[in-house]
Amino acid sequence: MLPIPFLLLFLSSVLSPSSAADFCVADLSLPTTPAGFSCKKESTVTVSDFVFSGLSVTGNTSNILKAAVTPAFSSQFAGVNGLDISAARLDFAIGGVVPLHTHPAASEVFLVTQGTILAGFISSSNSVYYKTLHKGDLMVFPQGLLHFQVQRGGSPAVAFAAFSSTNPGLQIVSLALFGNSLPSPLVEKVTFLDDEEVKKLKKVLGGTG
Amino acid sequence: MLPIPFLLLFLSSVLSPSSAADFCVADLSLPTTPAGFSCKKESTVTVSDFVFSGLSVTGNTSNILKAAVTPAFSSQFAGVNGLDISAARLDFAIGGVVPLHTHPAASEVFLVTQGTILAGFISSSNSVYYKTLHKGDLMVFPQGLLHFQVQRGGSPAVAFAAFSSTNPGLQIVSLALFGNSLPSPLVEKVTFLDDEEVKKLKKVLGGTG
Amino acid sequence: MLPIPFLLLFLSSVLSPSSAADFCVADLSLPTTPAGFSCKKESTVTVSDFVFSGLSVTGNTSNILKAAVTPAFSSQFAGVNGLDISAARLDFAIGGVVPLHTHPAASEVFLVTQGTILAGFISSSNSVYYKTLHKGDLMVFPQGLLHFQVQRGGSPAVAFAAFSSTNPGLQIVSLALFGNSLPSPLVEKVTFLDDEEVKKLKKVLGGTG
Amino acid sequence: MLPIPFLLLFLSSVLSPSSAADFCVADLSLPTTPAGFSCKKESTVTVSDFVFSGLSVTGNTSNILKAAVTPAFSSQFAGVNGLDISAARLDFAIGGVVPLHTHPAASEVFLVTQGTILAGFISSSNSVYYKTLHKGDLMVFPQGLLHFQVQRGGSPAVAFAAFSSTNPGLQIVSLALFGNSLPSPLVEKVTFLDDEEVKKLKKVLGGTG
Amino acid sequence: MLPIPFLLLFLSSVLSPSSAADFCVADLSLPTTPAGFSCKKESTVTVSDFVFSGLSVTGNTSNILKAAVTPAFSSQFAGVNGLDISAARLDFAIGGVVPLHTHPAASEVFLVTQGTILAGFISSSNSVYYKTLHKGDLMVFPQGLLHFQVQRGGSPAVAFAAFSSTNPGLQIVSLALFGNSLPSPLVEKVTFLDDEEVKKLKKVLGGTG
Amino acid sequence: MLPIPFLLLFLSSVLSPSSAADFCVADLSLPTTPAGFSCKKESTVTVSDFVFSGLSVTGNTSNILKAAVTPAFSSQFAGVNGLDISAARLDFAIGGVVPLHTHPAASEVFLVTQGTILAGFISSSNSVYYKTLHKGDLMVFPQGLLHFQVQRGGSPAVAFAAFSSTNPGLQIVSLALFGNSLPSPLVEKVTFLDDEEVKKLKKVLGGTG
Structure with a gap:
């Protein structure tokens, strides 16, 4: 067999250091x-760019939702950038809820690892x-x-x-309706909700106008 | 120059009748x-597969929204199937509204051709x-x-x-909240709306449960 | 219910300010x-990044085509950048034509809002x-x-x-054939047009060589 | 307000029953x-099309790998078809290994929920x-x-x-090398492995030739 | 080590026979x-589905173009279906030309293996x-x-x-202009070519109208 | 006809100099x-950005593989950047082999232009x-x-x-197994190869650990 340097030469001719292949770890x-x-x-x-330990920590559910979402998106987990995949952890105290929401840019698979959760979605039809x-x-x-997720039963999930x-x-x-500056009359017009309800929830969720 | 048949022969060798290119008119x-x-x-x-006349007709705005949406999606307009593009017409009577909604699978450009419309969207942030x-x-x-669109001013849009x-x-x-069978307690849980409001709107919008 | 700050805390943990989601307004x-x-x-x-008023103006049809195209592509309308959608306005004086052309990177839907237009395309077959x-x-x-579009009838379109x-x-x-520096013999070779015709049109359309 | 039927009429005009949107549950x-x-x-x-319970069961690790992979791909979980997402469960007995492998068509996120696992991948460089x-x-x-995953420590993972x-x-x-009919001389030629090793592993892994 | 059947069991649980992965050989x-x-x-x-021998044959250049294109698209080469790649062979006699054309759905790399060819393209600008x-x-x-390709020099390419x-x-x-039924006045309108030229080329290229 | 400047005006209104269309020649x-x-x-x-002459040169096959790969990827051939296409040349001396490998991000068409080559691939099944x-x-x-390619017969390919x-x-x-720092026990664990074989090949292929 021939000496190794020839092989390495072969390799390095193929794999230029400026290659954009394989992965694209985010540089924010x-x-x-x-x-x-x-x-x-x-x-x-x-290797640290490809490992994320943030999901090992229980989220703080001491909030209005009695739930917490811990994301591992490209902003938090640079290694997934460009790879069309990401993850998140969801913690639910008893009575916890992840309220009605969408992910505008992704489908989701959701795996229960502890407790019981009522989950659902509504279709275009x-x-x-x-x-x-x-x-x-x-x-x-x-x-x-x-879609939404609601804790059920007697133990956290x-x-x-x-x-x-x-x-x-x-x-x-x-939050889109009651947690920002969208004027109340406009909220009412585009949802059919009545004025009293809108103003009450704006107070709870921090909305103005 | 050589006779035409040779050229046609050339053409037909390149363009097989089973070609999947160019377009894919929907066969429902x-x-x-x-x-x-x-x-x-x-x-x-x-050519009729590629022309749609349904948008030339004013939509019927005699409904609760005082607005009408006429779609030219692939279900209605077979020629756009597979081409990543479609269209719709929106008619607004005075007071008309297209209530808060999403298109799960598309971005939208929206062009006003008559009247005045207040339009807006809310971001993930x-x-x-x-x-x-x-x-x-x-x-x-x-x-x-x-996002949403609301007619403004003294003339239809x-x-x-x-x-x-x-x-x-x-x-x-x-409609996702109040126009189907999603149980009222669940609607309330995932929106923070109160029971009275949910039940009132379910009556208006045809919801059950 | 718990105080609002907890909720906002929850929100901000999910929606980092460096998020790349939702939209990507062009920075040229x-x-x-x-x-x-x-x-x-x-x-x-x-909001101005997401609204474009350039299509409200009638294009100047005082040119050889008696037609004008006003684009709202990402170069003109920064808000559509990255969203796989854009638009344009087409004005036709009487006798106006948008000559045979392609859009190398897009399918198109074309809506007549005034007048009459003969439009067509030719397939790979x-x-x-x-x-x-x-x-x-x-x-x-x-x-x-x-494809092409030609004004028809007695009024502008x-x-x-x-x-x-x-x-x-x-x-x-x-313009690709007669409006640039592609040498006339080459134009003739790749189109079968005769020399006289090519040179005549080069004069009209500004070509050289 | 107007009666509900008008609204439903509006809805059904938008959402044809032949719509291809939202999801595409696999029909095998x-x-x-x-x-x-x-x-x-x-x-x-x-809703059963969108829920998969197969990952709740511990895989059978009584095999040569001391490991088991339970997939929830579109063949097993019809609801993910067309949605660019799927999942799997991995069980490791002590000493278990998911040997060196690729997923030709996907990036993967891998979450440890029990035990300790040594995992890694090799880049194009x-x-x-x-x-x-x-x-x-x-x-x-x-x-x-x-990439590969190997159980570590004193408890299953x-x-x-x-x-x-x-x-x-x-x-x-x-398995690609030693678990099929690829002839031994060819395996040796494309891997530099020696004949004895190849034949030994073919016996273990079921290969012929 | 455990017996092989366990391993095969493992394998077959992962790789269902109805899998859609890897490839999709066309069934016309x-x-x-x-x-x-x-x-x-x-x-x-x-394996025959993945090997195509049609490009080994010299194309028949006894035609008006003195050139021949032999495609290996999915209609001819079933194995490339769904893989976003295909190929073709181009033969040029002396004086041969592949006239001005586009591929509406693909970029192309073009490799000269014999002779000399003048090739070029025109951009959107x-x-x-x-x-x-x-x-x-x-x-x-x-x-x-x-784009176009023209044989150069004293030998075929x-x-x-x-x-x-x-x-x-x-x-x-x-061919799009002069080889089909597009009416001559329309051709002239959308190209600026004169009537005589259009009618002459329609005769040569088989067009009508 | 109207003077040319009007037409050029028309053109330049459509084709802004900051356009991102058509192509994206790599700036490394x-x-x-x-x-x-x-x-x-x-x-x-x-035009030089769109033409690559590096594939005209016979690769140096004086190495362990008796083969050479000359790539024309975006790192070497800036013009293909963003166009979802690239190319490479493969030279085989007698006895030459391109060992078992994958392209993680692409399908490949492979054309023999000289000699005889045994080529194959292994599926997920x-x-x-x-x-x-x-x-x-x-x-x-x-x-x-x-997949792999092996020279056959009495002449180079x-x-x-x-x-x-x-x-x-x-x-x-x-190379992924024996040409880097992946520890030998780990290599053995994830491949079932024995220690002697792994260490022998690490010596040949430059691996450590």
């Missing part, structure tokens, strides 16, 4: 593009699909559709979600 | 796929973007985000929308 | 990428599809195929087009 | 396409990225790259994976 | 979809890029743009092309 | 993105597809699957490959 200091964050130089990438999920059950929420985008987005309906 | 009698409807045979396709649009104004609603999908979907929040 | 001063322009920082984005369109008619031109790309491109055949 | 009896399985009719879809993962750690394996495709594929290197 | 008797032809059952697929290519030169033609689609399409400008 | 000094390299300014692009290819034969290797990505990546199994 560079410009953002329609396809995600720009890439760190491969020479500075380490206005059909309702919901079911009580137990430990080990997996549910899929198609892209962009309204935990679930993990994965998304078909590194940046699925999250739009919670009640 | 064949199986549907994740990429859209199956295609009609090219030999049966005519819960920022609100809205503006009064006049004749000729074009607004874009990014994919999957909650007309707008045309185009979508980045042949089947953008349409999910109206108030 | 940053590098361009295969997926479009780089994005403006979300904190500098306003060399089939011809054309029809006289009246106000309200919508036609689709599949991606990359040669207006149409609006939408495209399945934020940068559909536009390649007019006669 | 219909033709398969490059984009996945054909879709069940929406009228026959129920032949860099090695591996790390010991503990409960709650999430690792990403970019599309198509060789469990992990869940999600993929950026409904049908990620799975190609285990040692 | 099944419905065509926007993503290409439906797939043959994997059990009937053989109406810039002209052309160069004389020698044996071994590779040129790229971006998707949808007008051969080239191979690959495309970023299994069905790139082929639209030859002069 | 700018940030890399998930969609490839950032683009050179169009004003600095010349562990089926083996291989065949002896002669001059002019074209074979396709679906994305991400393990040459082949050209094209890929469905501008940066297909290349992962050679034996």
Whole structure:
């Protein structure tokens, strides 16, 4: 057999250091593009870029939702940038709820790892699909559709979600309606809700106008 | 020059009749796929498959919304199937509204051709973007985000929308909440709305449970 | 209920300010990428980025085509960048024509809003599809195929087009042949046109060589 | 307000029953396409199509690998068809290993929910990225790259994976080399392994030739 | 070690026979979809589906173009269906030309393997890029743009092309203008060519009207 | 007819100099993105960016493989950046082999232009597809699957490959196993190879650990 250097020569001719293949670990200091964050130089990438420990921590459910979402999107987990996949952890105290929301840019699979959760979604045809999920059950929420998760039973629950985008987005309906500056008359006009209800929820959820 | 048959021979060798290129006019009698409807045979396709006259008719605005949406999606307009584009017409009587909704599968450009319309959307970061649009104004609603359109001023309004999908979907929040069988306690849990309001709107919008 | 700050805390943990989701308003001063322009920082984005008024103005048809195209692509309308959708306005004086052309990167829907227009396209199989369109008619031109629009009847015409790309491109055949420096013998070789015709049209359309 | 029927009329004009939007639950009896399985009719879809309980069961690790993979791809979980997302459960007995493999069509996120696992991948530039993962750690394996998982420590381990495709594929290197009819001389030629080793492993892994 | 059957059991649990992964060999008797032809059952697929010998034969250049194109698109080469890649062979006699054309659905790389060829394309900005290519030169033609190839020098030429689609399409400008039933006055209107020239070329290229 | 300047005015209104359409020639000094390299300014692009002569040179086969791969990926051939197509040349001396490898990000078509080559791939279902290819034969290797090429017969061989990505990546199994720092016990664990074999090949292929 011939000496190794020839082989390495062969390899290095194929695999230029400026290659854009394989992965694109996010560098948040560079410009953002329609396809995600720009890439760190491969020479500075380490295994730590591909491992995220943030989902090992129980989320703080001491809030109005009695629930917490811990995301591992490309903003938090640079290694998934450009790979069309990301994840999140969901913690539910008793009575916890992840209210009606959409992910504008992703489908989701949702796995219950502890406790019992009632989960569901509503289709464009206005059909309702919901079911009580137990430990080990997996549910899929198609892209962009309204869905929700509600803790059930006598013990807290935990679930993990994965998304078909590194940046699925999250739009919670009640926050979109009552948690910003959208004027109350406009909220009422586009939802049919009455004035009293809108103003009450704006107070609770921090909305103005 | 050589006789024509040689050229036609050349052509036909390149362009087999079973070619899947160029377009895929929907045949609704064949199986549907994740990429859209199956295609009609090219030999049966005519120019009528690529022209849709349904948007020339004023929509009937005698309804609760005082507005009408006339779609030209692949279900109605077979020629757009597989081409990542579709359209719709929106008519607004005075007081008309297209309530808060999303298109789960498409971004939208919205062009006012008559009257005045207040239109807006809410982002994943819960920022609100809205503006009064006049004749000729074009607004874009990014994919999957909650948005709305409300007629303004003393005359009816007309707008045309185009979508980045042949089947953008349409999910109206108030119908998703109050126009189906989603149980009232669940609606209340995932929206923070109170029981009275939910039950009142279920009556108006046809919901049960 | 718990105080609002807890909820906002929850929200901000999910929606990092460096998020790339939802939209990517073009910043033309940053590098361009295969997926479009780089994005403006979300904190500098306003509703004006999502509204374009340039299509409200009648195009100047005092030219050789007696027609005008006013684009709302990502170069003109920063808000559509990355969203796979864009639009344009077409004005036709009497006798106006948008000559044979392609959009290399997009399918198109074309809506007549005033007057009468004869429009058509030619397929890869060399089939011809054309029809006289009246106000309200919508036609689709599949991606990359040669197509044209010609004003008909006694009054000017207006149409609006939408495209399945934020940068559909536009390649007019006669300008590609006669409006640049492609040498006449080469033009003749690749089109079968005769020398006299090519040189005559080069004079009209500004070509050299 | 006007009576409900008008609203429903409005709705049904927008949402044709032949709509292809939202989701495409796999019908394995219909033709398969490059984009996945054909879709069940929406009228026959129920919530059960979107929930999969197969991952709640511990895999049988009484095999040569001391490990088991339980997939929830579109073949097993019809609801994910067309949605660019799927999942799997991985069980490891002590000493268990998921040997060197690729998913030709997907990136993967891998979440340890019990025990300790050493996981890693190798890049196109032949860099090695591996790390010991503990409960709650999430690792990403970019599309198509060789990767592996090995149980560590004194207790069994469990992990869940999600993929950026409904049908990620799975190609285990040692099975590709030693578990089929690829002739031994050819295996040796394309791997540099010696004849004795190849024949020994063919016996273990069921290969012929 | 444990017996083999356990391993095979493991394998078969992962790799269901109804899997849609890896490839989708075209079955032209099944419905065509926007993503290409439906797939043959994997059990009937053989290596012959993945090998195409049609490009080994010199094309017949005894025609008006003194050139021949032999395609290996999904209609001819079932194995490339769904894989976003295809190929073609181009033969040029002395004086041969592949006239001005586009591939509506694909970018192309073009490799000269014999002789000398002048090749070029025109951009959306109406810039002209052309160069004389020698044996071994590779040129790229971006998707949808007008391009051409002309034999040069004293010997025949051969080239191979690959495309970023299994069905790139082929639209030859002069055939689109003069080789079908598009009425002459319309051709003249959309090209600025004069009546005499159009009628002359229609005779040569088989057009009517 | 009207004077030319009007037409040019028309053109320049449509084709802004900041357009991102048509192509995106790689500028390796700018940030890399998930969609490839950032683009050179169009004003600095010349025909040389679209022509690559590197494949005209016979690769140096004086190495352990008796084979050479010369890539024309976006790192070497800036013009293909963003166009989902690239190419490579493969030279085989007698006895030459391109060992078992994958392209994580692309499907490949492989054309033999000289000599005889035995080529094959293995599917996710562990089926083996291989065949002896002669001059002019074209074979396709679906994305991400393990494949190989071995010279046959009494004369050297040459082949050209094209890929469905501008940066297909290349992962050679034996180098991934024996040509880096992956610890020997780990290699043995994830492949079932024995210690002696692993250490022998690490010496040959430059591995450590």
